[in-house]
Amino acid sequence: MRLSNYFLPVLKETPAEATIASHQYMLRAGMIRQSGAGIYSWLPLGLKVLRKIEAIVREELERAGAVELLMPTIQQAELWQESGRYEDYGKEMLRITDRHDREMLFGPTNEEMITDIFRSYVRSYKQLPLNLYHIQWKFRDEIRPRFGVMRGREFLMKDAYSFDADEESARKAYQKMFCAYLNTFDRLGLTAIPMKADTGPIGGDLSHEFIILADTGESAVFCDSALLDLPVPGPDFDFDGNLETELEKRTQYYAATEEMHDEAAFQEVPEERRLSARGIEVGHIFYFGDKYSKPMNAMVMDQNGKSVPVQMGSYGIGVSRLVGGIIEACHDDKGIIWPKSVAPFGVGIVGMKDKTGDVSKACEKAYETLTAAGLDPLYDDRDERPGVKFSTMELIGLPYMLVIGPKGLEKGIVELKDRATGEAVELSLDDALNKLTAE
Amino acid sequence: MRLSNYFLPVLKETPAEATIASHQYMLRAGMIRQSGAGIYSWLPLGLKVLRKIEAIVREELERAGAVELLMPTIQQAELWQESGRYEDYGKEMLRITDRHDREMLFGPTNEEMITDIFRSYVRSYKQLPLNLYHIQWKFRDEIRPRFGVMRGREFLMKDAYSFDADEESARKAYQKMFCAYLNTFDRLGLTAIPMKADTGPIGGDLSHEFIILADTGESAVFCDSALLDLPVPGPDFDFDGNLETELEKRTQYYAATEEMHDEAAFQEVPEERRLSARGIEVGHIFYFGDKYSKPMNAMVMDQNGKSVPVQMGSYGIGVSRLVGGIIEACHDDKGIIWPKSVAPFGVGIVGMKDKTGDVSKACEKAYETLTAAGLDPLYDDRDERPGVKFSTMELIGLPYMLVIGPKGLEKGIVELKDRATGEAVELSLDDALNKLTAE
Numbered sequence: 001m002r003l004s005n006y007f008l009p010v011l012k013e014t015p016a017e018a019t020i021a022s023h024q025y026m027l028r029a030g031m032i033r034q035s036g037a038g039i040y041s042w043l044p045l046g047l048k049v050l051r052k053i054e055a056i057v058r059e060e061l062e063r064a065g066a067v068e069l070l071m072p073t074i075q076q077a078e079l080w081q082e083s084g085r086y087e088d089y090g091k092e093m094l095r096i097t098d099r100h101d102r103e104m105l106f107g108p109t110n111e112e113m114i115t116d117i118f119r120s121y122v123r124s125y126k127q128l129p130l131n132l133y134h135i136q137w138k139f140r141d142e143i144r145p146r147f148g149v150m151r152g153r154e155f156l157m158k159d160a161y162s163f164d165a166d167e168e169s170a171r172k173a174y175q176k177m178f179c180a181y182l183n184t185f186d187r188l189g190l191t192a193i194p195m196k197a198d199t200g201p202i203g204g205d206l207s208h209e210f211i212i213l214a215d216t217g218e219s220a221v222f223c224d225s226a227l228l229d230l231p232v233p234g235p236d237f238d239f240d241g242n243l244e245t246e247l248e249k250r251t252q253y254y255a256a257t258e259e260m261h262d263e264a265a266f267q268e269v270p271e272e273r274r275l276s277a278r279g280i281e282v283g284h285i286f287y288f289g290d291k292y293s294k295p296m297n298a299m300v301m302d303q304n305g306k307s308v309p310v311q312m313g314s315y316g317i318g319v320s321r322l323v324g325g326i327i328e329a330c331h332d333d334k335g336i337i338w339p340k341s342v343a344p345f346g347v348g349i350v351g352m353k354d355k356t357g358d359v360s361k362a363c364e365k366a367y368e369t370l371t372a373a374g375l376d377p378l379y380d381d382r383d384e385r386p387g388v389k390f391s392t393m394e395l396i397g398l399p400y401m402l403v404i405g406p407k408g409l410e411k412g413i414v415e416l417k418d419r420a421t422g423e424a425v426e427l428s429l430d431d432a433l434n435k436l437t438a439e
Numbered sequence: 440m441r442l443s444n445y446f447l448p449v450l451k452e453t454p455a456e457a458t459i460a461s462h463q464y465m466l467r468a469g470m471i472r473q474s475g476a477g478i479y480s481w482l483p484l485g486l487k488v489l490r491k492i493e494a495i496v497r498e499e500l501e502r503a504g505a506v507e508l509l510m511p512t513i514q515q516a517e518l519w520q521e522s523g524r525y526e527d528y529g530k531e532m533l534r535i536t537d538r539h540d541r542e543m544l545f546g547p548t549n550e551e552m553i554t555d556i557f558r559s560y561v562r563s564y565k566q567l568p569l570n571l572y573h574i575q576w577k578f579r580d581e582i583r584p585r586f587g588v589m590r591g592r593e594f595l596m597k598d599a600y601s602f603d604a605d606e607e608s609a610r611k612a613y614q615k616m617f618c619a620y621l622n623t624f625d626r627l628g629l630t631a632i633p634m635k636a637d638t639g640p641i642g643g644d645l646s647h648e649f650i651i652l653a654d655t656g657e658s659a660v661f662c663d664s665a666l667l668d669l670p671v672p673g674p675d676f677d678f679d680g681n682l683e684t685e686l687e688k689r690t691q692y693y694a695a696t697e698e699m700h701d702e703a704a705f706q707e708v709p710e711e712r713r714l715s716a717r718g719i720e721v722g723h724i725f726y727f728g729d730k731y732s733k734p735m736n737a738m739v740m741d742q743n744g745k746s747v748p749v750q751m752g753s754y755g756i757g758v759s760r761l762v763g764g765i766i767e768a769c770h771d772d773k774g775i776i777w778p779k780s781v782a783p784f785g786v787g788i789v790g791m792k793d794k795t796g797d798v799s800k801a802c803e804k805a806y807e808t809l810t811a812a813g814l815d816p817l818y819d820d821r822d823e824r825p826g827v828k829f830s831t832m833e834l835i836g837l838p839y840m841l842v843i844g845p846k847g848l849e850k851g852i853v854e855l856k857d858r859a860t861g862e863a864v865e866l867s868l869d870d871a872l873n874k875l876t877a878e
Contacts, residue, residue, distance in 0.1 A: 007506050007571060009560035033556055035511060036543065041556060042509040044571075050509075067446050070481040070489075072474060072593045073512060073576055074545070091538045096545075099530045099580045104475065106513070106535075106545075117472055117480060121448035132446060132483075137512055137576070141538045154511045 001345065002367070003380045007044050010392050020216045022327035023148030025336050029396045031323075038145025038153030045396060046323065048344035050156065053322050054135055056187050056341060057158050064180035064239050066131040066160050071113050073137055077103035079112040082296050092140045106139035111292050111314055114161045118310065119298035125165035128300065128310075129173055133160030135319060147216075149324045150280070156320040162313045165302045167289065170311035174206065174287045175243035177315040179233045181210050181283050186232040188322065189339025190329060192282060193227050195255040209257055210283035214328040217278030222266050223255035225275040257281075280325045287313040336397030337420050346375035347436055348393040352386050352405035362404045362414070362429055373437040377402075394419070402432055440784065441806070442819045446483050449831050459655045461766035462587030464775050468835045470762075477584025477592030484835060485762065487783035489595065492761050493574055495626050495780060496597050503619035503678050505570040505599050510552050512576055516542035518551040521735050531579045545578035550731050550753055553600040557749065558737035564604035567739065567749075568612055572599030574758060586655075588763045589719070595759040601752045604741045606728065609750035613645065613726045614682035616754040618672045620649050620722050625671040627761065628778025629768060631721060632666050634694040648696055649722035653767040656717030661705050662694035664714040696720075719764045726752040775836030776859050785814035786875055787832040791825050791844035801843045801853070801868055812876040816841075833858070841871055 009030040017034075018024040026032045031046030042050055058068065074096070080086035086093075094106040107113065114132060122130065135158045145153050162173035178194065185192035190212050197209040211221050233246055254269050256262065257279070266274065290309035292298070299307045318325075330337045338344070347370060351363040363379060370377040378398065380389045386405075393401045403415040408426070416432045417424040427435070448469040456473075457463040465471045470485030481489055497507065513535070519525035525532075533545040546552065553571060561569065574597045584592050601612035617633065624631035629651045636648040650660050672685055693708050695701065696718070705713065729748035731737070738746045757764075769776045777783070786809060790802040802818060809816040817837065819828045825844075832840045842854040847865070855871045856863040866874070 005504060005506070007508070007560075007569060030560075033559065035552060035555070036513065036515045037541075039511045039513055039515075041511060041552070043556075044506050044508050047507060047509045065444060067444070067483050068486060069446070069483050070486045072478045072480060074475065074478055074578065074593055076475045076478075094535065094537065096533065096535050098533065099582065102476075113474060113480070116474070117482075120472065121446075121469075130446060139513065143538065154513055 001376075001378050003378060003382050006378070008392075008396075009043065010395060018148065020147050020150070020328065021331050022150060022216075022324035025327055025331060025395065026148055026324065029336060032149060038142055038151070040149060040152060040154070045344050049323050049338070049342050050320060052342040052344075053188060053326075054156070054158075054319055057135065057184055057317055057319060060180050060184040060187065061133055061158070061160060063183075063235070064131070064176045066133045066180075068134060069117075069132055070134045070136060071107070071110050071117075073106055073139070074104050075107045075110075075113055077105060079116055079296075080105070083112045083115075083292055084295060085112070092142065094139045094141045107136075108138055108140045109157075109314075109316075110134070110136075110159055111161070111312075112296065115292045115296045115298050115312070118163055119293075119296065122163070122300060122310075124301045125303055128163055128165050129169055130163045131160055131173060131176075132163075133158060133315070147324070149320045150328075151218075152320065155318065158317040158319050160315040162315070164311045165300055165308065167311055170287060170289065170313060171206075172243060174285065174313045175247055176239050177285050177313070178208065179237060179239065179243060179246050181285065181315075181317070182232040183234065183237070184317065185210060185212070185282065187341055188326060189341060190282070190326065191228055193221075193223055193255055193279075194250055195221060195223065195257050195279075196260050197257055197284065198259045206287040208285050209281050210285075211257070211279035212282055212325055212329055213277050214280050214325070215278055216328050217280045219279055219281065220258045220261075221256070221277055221279035222261050223275050224253035224269045225273045227253050227255055228275075280321075280328060281318070282322055282325050283315075283317045285313065285315045331397070334391070335395035338397045338399065340399050343399050344396070345378035345398050346370070347377045347400040347402060348396075348398045349377050349379040350386070350389045350393060350401060350403045351379075351381070352403070354406035354409075356406065358409050359404050359406055362409060366402055366404065366429065366433060369433050370436060375436060400436060402436070404429070440815075440817050442817060442821050445817070447831075447835075448482065449834065457587065459586050459589070459767065460770050461589065461655075461763035464766055464770060464834065465587055465763065468775060471588065477581055477590070479588060479591060479593070484783050488762050488777070488781050489759060491781040491783075492627060492765075493595075493597075493758055496574065496623055496756055496758060499619050499623040499626065500572055500597070500599060502622075502674070503570075503615045505572045505619075507573060508556075508571055509573045509575060510546070510549050510556075512545055512578070513543050514546045514549075514552055516544060518555055518735075519544070522551045522554075522731055523734060524551070531581065533578045533580045546575075547577055547579045548596075548753075548755075549573070549575075549598055550600070550751075551735065554731045554735045554737050554751070557602055558732075558735065561602070561739060561749075563740045564742055567602055567604050568608055569602045570599055570612060570615075571602075572597060572754070586763070588759045589767075590657075591759065594757065597756040597758050599754040601754070603750045604739055604747065606750055609726060609728070609752060610645075611682060613724065613752050614686055615678050616724050616752070617647065618676060618678065618682060618685050620724065620754075620756070621671040622673065622676070623756065624649060624651070624721065626780055627765060628780060629721070629765065630667055632660075632662055632694055632718075633689055634660060634662065634696050634718075635699050636696055636723065637698045645726040647724050648720050649724075650696065650718035651721055651764055651768055652716050653719050653764070654717055655767050656719045658718055658720065659697045659700075660695070660716055660718035661700050662714050663692035663708045664712045666692050666694055667714075719760075719767060720757070721761055721764050722754075722756045724752065724754045770836070773830070774834035777836045777838065779838050782838050783835070784817035784837050785809070786816045786839040786841060787835075787837045788816050788818040788841045789825070789828045789832060789843070790818075790820070791842070793845035793848075795845065797848050798843055798845055801848060805841055805843065805868065805872060808872050809875060814875060839875060841875070843868070
């Protein structure tokens, strides 16, 4: 993309309302714009990152056998009256009345609706197991939305729902998602620690939150630091194999959020590994059995010909929140440092001013070559001072910056700078392009 | 995808509420499920088609220089009060009050919001032209939603907005979208006819609807049939070149919707080319100048240093409606016949029952080969009668069906059937796979 054809409204000043790094940088880098309390427009740069996260979440879920559908944002009140949550949910639910005075709501989550879809079509254990997910905008009318996309009101969430005929198989479904989540967060460049969690309004007896560590995290967390170094299951993991072992590797170590914290147990962790920190919840998984299927009468015939309520779990990932979460984990005082897997562009090209036109020619060559190689470069072709271009590139945090100037070109060299390490190397344009395309 | 791992809840009976082919087939093929009046869940098969349409719309817009962002579904009433449309819009606008009693609404369209984004960042003609688009769920509280996704309440729309410093450039922006739309619909397997249209509540002095012909269309349309045979601009079209000529190729022929129909002018069309039919609106483009920029004070400095209201146009495509529109144009009495570009899977594999296991082995080989070739096959591995499998495949309308049976295998042959032509050829499995992967 040529910057002159793009829409990247970078701000010089940090808006006063933003108090944490991710919120500040997302506003300054022209990634989002607030349109109401806790409601944001995703400007082109922000949307690109959001879509990359979404794609990784999707791939890892499908690897674990989940199937995608898409439920609407607007739901009927009747379904929530069936489960008993319509009154319970309180003021966080955005309630809506249509022109015919029907009670509706903007979905904050979808347990009821997916249970309704399930019971309409599935009758037998032979059609199970099933894991259905969607990635859709939700709305929770937070009393005090804050921290930008980290605690917004309209937010993008991936929610998956598993259906099984018996508890043993349902626990396997839970374990599959546990492993898929480890892979997902790892690919996003994050170290996420699963922590035993309270089941809250979703209900059930088994639940883990996936937490990333960041000073600005909303909750205090306590864990064994050994958890930070465990390898994830990885792309070749067999989701039909031994899931239990993969879980036990982690659950053997202490890890709990504030609500579930047991100080005595924590004290048993060797002191040098006792980690007390702040964390950001980026995923949450629940096994809740028949909590929804029973009141909503979602029954299946089991292997013995008996009609039983289907066993369910639900699995959430805060997709839009992750954009902020990744920035909280990956930034310095100049701006964002994107992990390569979610960087909005693969490399930035900055041309210095020149009189001969040689710099433009070299930039064009770099742009064409890198585009053809699928690196999706962002070429700053604006008529701006080098300082402005450099600070824009550092702010938006692309993995590499290729700097081409007239003096260097005379000597046959360009500069290739690594955003994460800050290292700059001088080399010929061809070598720089080869290095980038070989990645 | 193996059907045993998928969620494809095909219905045997046609639901009584569905009166047109697309609605009937979308329900029967397990593409959608109604969750409320005019509100649908997109089941896996339906979502795949929706995403393919979305991807084509996106590609063709970006080829014409548009840049994607994403605005939220929920908007603040204040913006609509600024433009004067808050009261005008009437009961089709879904009005919402949040917990703090703030007036909000579920966006039915985004002229106001995009104008607000524009005025926050853009000050000079140097930053123009600009065309920003998003693909987002909208809500219009239709008094009588009907025909499935053709006239739903929650629907997916692509809306683009162009910004230019003067009228000449703004009309070019309009022409670019006109050409991009021709390419888009062509790639979707549709013949869309641009027709001069009334500007309605959007306003402005120039507008075209893009209409596809179908007996179930909601509006009567009148045109010169010469329009049906005109080639589209195509993938190599130069969007910076002569746009005018491309438009005139079409506007020289008579074409109008009922509201704009001029019977006298129509009578001048040679009788054999005088086409009076029913049509479905799949796109609508508007040039409306400063209708929003003036009241909302979206000003830019022009080349003469004068502050002027920015010239705007808006450009919609009904993405979810197109799923229905394509089916209306492409079906027979057995089911859907997807154009290849939007087919949910490239080919279906049907194995007949056998005792030796040879059929399963051959099916597996076909499945692996076609998957590796990127054809995204759907393998019906269920334990069902051949008749059930055939009728499912015909209903869901994949371009090809590969039928593998024990008798054929003994003779070394399989059957490859073309859904559109109904033609079946017998050939060896390897030849069938080569034929498919060579496409």
